[in-house]
Each structure stands twice: as structure tokens, then as C-alpha cells.
Amino acid sequence: MATITDVAQAAGVSISTVSYALSGKRSIAASTRQRIMRAIDELEYEPNAGARMLAGARTNILALSAPLGPDGHLPTHMRFVTSVVEAARAHDYDVLLLATDDEVSGIRRAASRSLIDGVVVMGVATTDERVPLIRRLGLPSAFIGIPPGVDDMSCIDLDFDRAGRDAVAMLAEAGHTSIGVIGHPHSYVDRDTNFIRRFTHGFDDECRARGVRTATQWPEIGRTGGQQAYDLLREQLPDMTALVFHCNEPIVEGALRRISELGLSIPGDLSVLAACASYAADELETPLSAIPLPLDEMCHSAVENALALVDALGDPQVTLIAPTFLDRGSIAAPRPTVHQA
Amino acid sequence: MATITDVAQAAGVSISTVSYALSGKRSIAASTRQRIMRAIDELEYEPNAGARMLAGARTNILALSAPLGPDGHLPTHMRFVTSVVEAARAHDYDVLLLATDDEVSGIRRAASRSLIDGVVVMGVATTDERVPLIRRLGLPSAFIGIPPGVDDMSCIDLDFDRAGRDAVAMLAEAGHTSIGVIGHPHSYVDRDTNFIRRFTHGFDDECRARGVRTATQWPEIGRTGGQQAYDLLREQLPDMTALVFHCNEPIVEGALRRISELGLSIPGDLSVLAACASYAADELETPLSAIPLPLDEMCHSAVENALALVDALGDPQVTLIAPTFLDRGSIAAPRPTVHQA
DNA sequence: GCGCATTATCGAAGCGCTTCGACGGCAGTC
DNA sequence: GACTGCCGTCGAAGCGCTTCGATAATGCGC
Structure with missing residues (x-):
């Protein structure tokens, strides 16, 4: 392997000149620089990483x-x-x-x-x-x-707090007053929590401010967890007209499947928002409007x-x-309530 | 940060002695080694990676x-x-x-x-x-x-070729004569092929040798691909009594779901083998006997x-x-054929 | 045409380590 | 008791680079 000495020799200069030509830390005549660059190309010179670290206090x-x-x-x-x-x-x-x-x-x-x-x-x-x-x-x-x-x-x-607020704001402004949340598996919540907590804080706070009813399910890991969580959520919040996901795709997929099994349409029967989605929410069974995780x-x-x-x-x-919003049409106004006799 | 010189000084020896104590490339008196080790601990010495690379021609x-x-x-x-x-x-x-x-x-x-x-x-x-x-x-x-x-x-x-053969052998010996295969997504097949080709080669060869009927589906990526593949396979091989997966879990999951939707039991109606499984085949909806990918x-x-x-x-x-086999009870003898009038 | 910046280049020190050759001391051998 | 061999240790060279200070060469003002 070629060393800086080889390059210097080939270009007819000293090694320090080569070094400066490479780092640009001192000015080098254009003609000299060219000769050096040619030599580097011909010799396929690459600086030795160890030497660089030692001398330069920089490891890259x-x-x-x-x-x-x-x-x-x-x-x-x-x-x-x-x-x-x-x-x-x-x-x-x-x-x-x-x-x-x-x-x-x-x-x-x-x-x-x-x-x-x-x-x-x-x-x-x-x-x-x-x-x-x-x-x-x-x-x-x-x-x-x-x-x-x-x-x-x-x-x-x-800004998870903001994302939580935005999620509520968006749905509330579409007319929803009862929003369910399917969050991350509780095993994550126990461990990671911080970003989850921030989202939840913003979300709950905004619900309170707007008088929106809400409930959250922390499911088991995986698709089955998503299905179960959705069912539980419906029991907890029977008048739910909107659903927010703050979880990974297997759970989203599980819940979406359950929703389609129940014959519910999105956004006709249920508005759905994928919040802080690390996955491609447009490639789901039903493409979802999302606040993407950047x-x-x-x-x-x-x-x-x-x-x-x-x-x-x-x-x-x-x-x-700052959170952004990607509209994929999974959010609409809730159906007008049918007052039962 | 402490250097080898600091350690040498603290231990009252030369730096080469420290180096040899560390590398073990020359013998060092036990007492000296102890002093050196103590100094290393006290100074929290760690060898400088760059210097090591330069001098030692070894980067770790x-x-x-x-x-x-x-x-x-x-x-x-x-x-x-x-x-x-x-x-x-x-x-x-x-x-x-x-x-x-x-x-x-x-x-x-x-x-x-x-x-x-x-x-x-x-x-x-x-x-x-x-x-x-x-x-x-x-x-x-x-x-x-x-x-x-x-x-x-x-x-x-x-040994994918062997794994393919073993898969056939296992099912054939259980009495199956018609085995379907769901392989990797065809996008992988186009790219990677080598291991897939080796599996297929062994599998097909063994089928031929044993007179087993077989057909393979290369599905689309994802769960839906798995479901579709299974349906197509049933059309292609109506008398299929055993199914081999040589694909990743989303496809397996999709196919298993379809199988359960159709009300088929495993292994009662269908024997299933997860071949070269890189996932935990025991954590599926239905745990599958597998040839695990080691x-x-x-x-x-x-x-x-x-x-x-x-x-x-x-x-x-x-x-x-050499492939191994993990029995999880998803393989049995085929149901005796009912001759239709 | 002299001094003074400025620009372009060079030589040498030194980064922290590994390794080679050398050397002193000690045990065993005849 | 001189000789050989081995063990434990040391000094120094050198790995390939960056960077500092020095030096030569050039351009400029007056």
C-alpha cells in the first residue's frame, strides 16, 4: 500500500506538502497540488487510518x-x-x-x-x-x-408533546369528541417511556383543554395485541369515533384487521391517525393519514x-x-349521531 | 488519558516490559506483571487504538x-x-x-x-x-x-440442498405424496437466489427421487402475499397434504391465517414444516416444526x-x-383419502 | 533597489505503540 | 570455575501521519 512518502516522492515534494495539500490547512500552489493529486490517483493512495489517529487526534x-x-x-x-x-x-x-x-x-x-x-x-x-x-x-x-x-x-x-396535541387538535377540529388511543406495547412503556410519556402528556392535556373524551390501551406485542387492544378500547369508549395509533406497525396491522373484520369503514365509521409513525403508513392495508416520525x-x-x-x-x-401531517384521507367528520328512541 | 509510558513509570519498568506483559509475547516475572497490572488498573490505562494499529499492523x-x-x-x-x-x-x-x-x-x-x-x-x-x-x-x-x-x-x-432433501424426506416418510412449497418473495429470488436455488434444487431432486408431487409459489412480499400464495397453491396442487415454508415470517403468518380461515387444522388436515426458519417458529399463531436457520x-x-x-x-x-429438525408437532400422517363416488 | 509582507515549501519532532537485538544475572554442566 | 543457555528486562528504531517553525522565493510600496 502506498504511503504519503511514496506520494511525495512521485510528486517531487516533501511529505508535509502532501499533507497540507490534502488537508488544505496551508496554501499550496495550484500546479503542485495537481502533481500531488495525480500521484495520489496513480498510486491509489489512501491515508493510513492508524497513523492519522495517532498524529491527528482524529479518528473519523x-x-x-x-x-x-x-x-x-x-x-x-x-x-x-x-x-x-x-x-x-x-x-x-x-x-x-x-x-x-x-x-x-x-x-x-x-x-x-x-x-x-x-x-x-x-x-x-x-x-x-x-x-x-x-x-x-x-x-x-x-x-x-x-x-x-x-x-x-x-x-x-x-416534539412528541406537540405531536400529541396536534393529533387531538386535528381530530377535534374534524368534529370528534371521543378518541381512542392504541399505544406502544406495555413492555416498551416500562422501559423506554420517555417519548411515550411526552406524547401522552401532550395528548391528554389537549383532550382536557378541549373537553374530548379519551382512553388508551397499551397492548401486548404483535398483531394479536393490536386486535385485542381495539376490542378493549371499544368497551372502554363505546362512543369512540376516532382512533390514534402511537405504536409500531404489527399492532397497527392487527387493529386494522379487526376493524375491517367488524365491517367498519375508514374514515366513514372511524377516523384513524397514525401518530409518530416510523413505518410507511401508506403501505398498510388501509393507508393512514399520519404524523410521521422524521x-x-x-x-x-x-x-x-x-x-x-x-x-x-x-x-x-x-x-x-416540529411534527408534520401527511393526509391520506383516513380522517373525516364523525357520522351524525343517531339518537335512539 | 494514561499512556503506556505512564504505566511503565508507575510500575518502575520500561515501556517494552509493559507491552510484553500485555501481549504475553515474552515471559515476564510474575511479580513484575503484578505491579504492571496494578498500575494499569489504577491509571485506568487503555492502549491507544491508533498507535496500536500503526505499530502493530493490527486494528482489532x-x-x-x-x-x-x-x-x-x-x-x-x-x-x-x-x-x-x-x-x-x-x-x-x-x-x-x-x-x-x-x-x-x-x-x-x-x-x-x-x-x-x-x-x-x-x-x-x-x-x-x-x-x-x-x-x-x-x-x-x-x-x-x-x-x-x-x-x-x-x-x-x-446446507440448503440437504435441507431441501430433508424436508421432503421427513414429509414423505410420514406418508405425504403431494407437497406444496411457499418460497421467498420473487423479488428476493431475482436478487439473492443462491441459497434459494440450492434449497429448491435439493427439494425438487428429492421429490423426483421419491415420486412426490410438488408445486411452488413465489409470493408477493408481506402477509397478503402469503395468503394469496396458499390459495394459488391449492389450485395448483388440489391433493396437497403437506406444506413447506421457505420464506420469512410475514408470509408464513399470512398463509397460516388463510389456513385457519379455511377451517383447516394443523397437522390434522395439513402438515406444515418451516424450512430454514430465521424466525422463532414456535411463536407463530400455530407453532411449527422447523428446520431452523442456525x-x-x-x-x-x-x-x-x-x-x-x-x-x-x-x-x-x-x-x-448440516440441517437439524425441531419437532413442534405440526407434521403428521395425511388423512386417509376418501374416494369420492 | 531596499525592506517587508506574503506565499510556497521543507525538515524535523512527536503522537503511543510493537518488536528486535542486546545485555546482565543466574542455574546447570563438565 | 569458566562456559553455555535461558530468563527477564531494557533501549531504540520505526510504523505513517500532522503540525510547528524555519527558509526561500515572490511581489509590493516608496
Whole structure:
């Protein structure tokens, strides 16, 4: 493999000139730069990563701490992972994947070994040991999700509170006064809670403000959970005319199936909104209007925030992304109530 | 951060002694080693990764080249990824994730920069550009899956041909003479084919040898695809008494649902086998007897094969894992035929 | 045409580690 | 008691790069 010395020789310059030509940190005559670039191409030179780390105190590697246990929703996690990798690559960064019981210790190890420049943290739990660890290490970082009470580190997330309010507002303005919610599996609620709690807070608060009746089901994982949750919800809220999903697609699919089994039409009999949807809500059995989870935006911003900290540009910041709405026609005014004799 | 010099000073020895104590490449007096270890603990010393790479020509990083496009089955891919990470960690290796349009170029880049010691390749396609690339780079590698015609590189996979034969044998010996197959979505077949082809080859060959009638459906992606495939299969093979799945769970779930809608019992009316199942076939609506895909074994062996090549222990080898069978009672003898008047 | 910036380039130090060769000390051998 | 061999340790070279300070070359004002 060619080294910088080979390039310097081939171009008839010193190695420091090559280095400066590459980094742009000092001005180089255009003609010299050209010769150097030609030599680089011919020799297929790539700088040695180890040498660069040693000398430059820069690794061009970002860790991704991802709890990818069997209890999360794999497809969603996967989308986050690939999106982070993509964002990192856009800045010539590579991603070291820390997972399976190494999301925490791996951060310490990689940082102590100066293997990484920073870390992107996903799957943030309510009390997350990675928060104090990273703070103590002084490692540039970005959290995807907002650990409660943290304001001295970069975090990015959808504004779930706002999303909850918007969901209510949208349905209430269409005329609904009784809205059911199917939330995440309760196993997530016990663990992750933070974003779920924020959504619920905004949602419930807005219901109260508008005098909307509501009830929430936290189902079991999977499609069956979705079906059961819908049935229970109907018992709890017999006059329900609108349904909000704040969960992953298997549960949505289960509930939609149950709805269609019951012969109910969307939005004729029931208005449905997919809130904070990490999946493609237009590819469901019935396409759903949605407040999408801006997954790519979150991941890209997280990477950029982390790298800004690496470059010591700016300070850590907490970013809440404003929710948006994608209309797919699954929301309408409720049917006029038929007063029974 | 503490360096090896700090440790040497604290322990009152030279840095080379510390290095040898750590690597074990020369003998060190027990008392000296103890002093060194104490110093390491007290200073929380971790060797600098860059320096190690530079001096040692060893990075302790393995690349994982994973095409994680939206067209694959995300949960399965995710399981592979976490399993590889886990296996690598067991050897104090970290994993650099190459994905999203960088599975190929990333290998070249990381290798040229001497960032990685080797690469584990997943999602192997029939003609895969990574094969010639890695061969040309002379990079230690292991393929999860067998690229056709490759015998000079380490590959590991389930013996799909054998699995196909075993599937037929098992059902034929239970008395079945007409076996339907629901295979992978045809979008996979067009792309990946190799393992699918090997399964089909073994399966069809064994059917021929045993005089078993058979037909295969390559469904659309998703649950609906599974339902449709089952219906079509019944038209194609009206006397079908056994069904083999060689696909991912959404399709299995769709087909099982259709079967239960039709009021058919398993294994009373239909014997069912989940072949090469990457999912937990015991957690389905109806638990299925299965030939499991030994995902962890594949990933762990792949990592070990790649590392063996890094250490220049042994030569590349193609490993086919013998299929096993997990009985969950979804296979029985066919009902005696009722001759219609 | 002299001094002074400015621009372009170079040499050398040093990042933290691994590894080679060397060396002192000690046990065993004849 | 001198010789051989081995064990435990050390010093120094060198991995390929970045960066600092120095130096040469150029352009400019007066």
C-alpha cells in the first residue's frame, strides 16, 4: 500500500506538502497540488487510518450505541441504524456499531482507546447509564431521544408533546369528541417511556383543554395485541369515533384487521391517525393519514450535532422537531349521531 | 488519558516490559506483571487504538458489509448484524458497519486505509462484486452465504440442498405424496437466489427421487402475499397434504391465517414444516416444526473464520452446516383419502 | 533597489505503540 | 570455575501521519 512518502516522492515534494495539500490547512500552489493529486490517483493512495489517529487526534469514526435487544421493534431500530450510517458517511465518517450488551461498556472502551471521535446514542431509556458515562468522559455525543432532565448534551427528537396535541387538535377540529388511543406495547412503556410519556402528556392535556373524551390501551406485542387492544378500547369508549395509533406497525396491522373484520369503514365509521409513525403508513392495508416520525432528519441531525461537537463548533443543544401531517384521507367528520328512541 | 509510558513509570519498568506483559509475547516475572497490572488498573490505562494499529499492523476491527436495503427482510438482517457484533466482541474485536450503498466501496476504503483486519460479508448475491474485490485486496474475509463457484474464500452457510432433501424426506416418510412449497418473495429470488436455488434444487431432486408431487409459489412480499400464495397453491396442487415454508415470517403468518380461515387444522388436515426458519417458529399463531436457520452458528463461525485468516491460521474453507429438525408437532400422517363416488 | 509582507515549501519532532537485538544475572554442566 | 543457555528486562528504531517553525522565493510600496 502506498504511503504519503511514496506520494511525495512521485510528486517531487516533501511529505508535509502532501499533507497540507490534502488537508488544505496551508496554501499550496495550484500546479503542485495537481502533481500531488495525480500521484495520489496513480498510486491509489489512501491515508493510513492508524497513523492519522495517532498524529491527528482524529479518528473519523463515530460510535453508534444501539440497544438492539429482542424486546425492541427490530425494523424500526434497523432504519435508525442505516440512517445513522448514511449520515455519517456523508461526512467521511465510519460507524462502529456497539450493541448486544456492549452499548455501555463499548462507549467507555472505544473512547478510552481513542478509537472514536464521538458517539450517537439511540434507544434512550428514561434513566440511561450512558448519560452520566458520556458526560464523565467528555465525549462529543448526540442522543436520538431526550433523556429526562438533560440539557447539557445534544439531543434530538420529534416534539412528541406537540405531536400529541396536534393529533387531538386535528381530530377535534374534524368534529370528534371521543378518541381512542392504541399505544406502544406495555413492555416498551416500562422501559423506554420517555417519548411515550411526552406524547401522552401532550395528548391528554389537549383532550382536557378541549373537553374530548379519551382512553388508551397499551397492548401486548404483535398483531394479536393490536386486535385485542381495539376490542378493549371499544368497551372502554363505546362512543369512540376516532382512533390514534402511537405504536409500531404489527399492532397497527392487527387493529386494522379487526376493524375491517367488524365491517367498519375508514374514515366513514372511524377516523384513524397514525401518530409518530416510523413505518410507511401508506403501505398498510388501509393507508393512514399520519404524523410521521422524521427518522432520517433525526439521524442526520444527530450525526451533525455530534460532529459539530467534535469540531468544537457550537455548544450542545436540545432540538425538538416540529411534527408534520401527511393526509391520506383516513380522517373525516364523525357520522351524525343517531339518537335512539 | 494514561499512556503506556505512564504505566511503565508507575510500575518502575520500561515501556517494552509493559507491552510484553500485555501481549504475553515474552515471559515476564510474575511479580513484575503484578505491579504492571496494578498500575494499569489504577491509571485506568487503555492502549491507544491508533498507535496500536500503526505499530502493530493490527486494528482489532472487523468490517461487516451488510446490504441493508429496504428490499430485504429487516428483522432477519438485524439478527445477523447483532449476532456478528456479539461474535466479534467475544474476540475483543469491534465492528465497523458498512451499509447503505457503501457495502462495496466501504470495503475498499477501510482496507486501503488499514482500518480493518478483515471483513464479514452478508447478504451475498448470486454475482456479487464483493467477491472479486476482496480477492483482489487479499483481505481476510468470511462470507455468510456461498457465492456460486467460490472455493478459495471462507464461506459458511446452512446446507440448503440437504435441507431441501430433508424436508421432503421427513414429509414423505410420514406418508405425504403431494407437497406444496411457499418460497421467498420473487423479488428476493431475482436478487439473492443462491441459497434459494440450492434449497429448491435439493427439494425438487428429492421429490423426483421419491415420486412426490410438488408445486411452488413465489409470493408477493408481506402477509397478503402469503395468503394469496396458499390459495394459488391449492389450485395448483388440489391433493396437497403437506406444506413447506421457505420464506420469512410475514408470509408464513399470512398463509397460516388463510389456513385457519379455511377451517383447516394443523397437522390434522395439513402438515406444515418451516424450512430454514430465521424466525422463532414456535411463536407463530400455530407453532411449527422447523428446520431452523442456525443464524448464530453461522455468524460466529464466520467471525472465527475471518479471524483465523487474520492470524494466518489455516486456509479459507467452505463450511456447510448440516440441517437439524425441531419437532413442534405440526407434521403428521395425511388423512386417509376418501374416494369420492 | 531596499525592506517587508506574503506565499510556497521543507525538515524535523512527536503522537503511543510493537518488536528486535542486546545485555546482565543466574542455574546447570563438565 | 569458566562456559553455555535461558530468563527477564531494557533501549531504540520505526510504523505513517500532522503540525510547528524555519527558509526561500515572490511581489509590493516608496
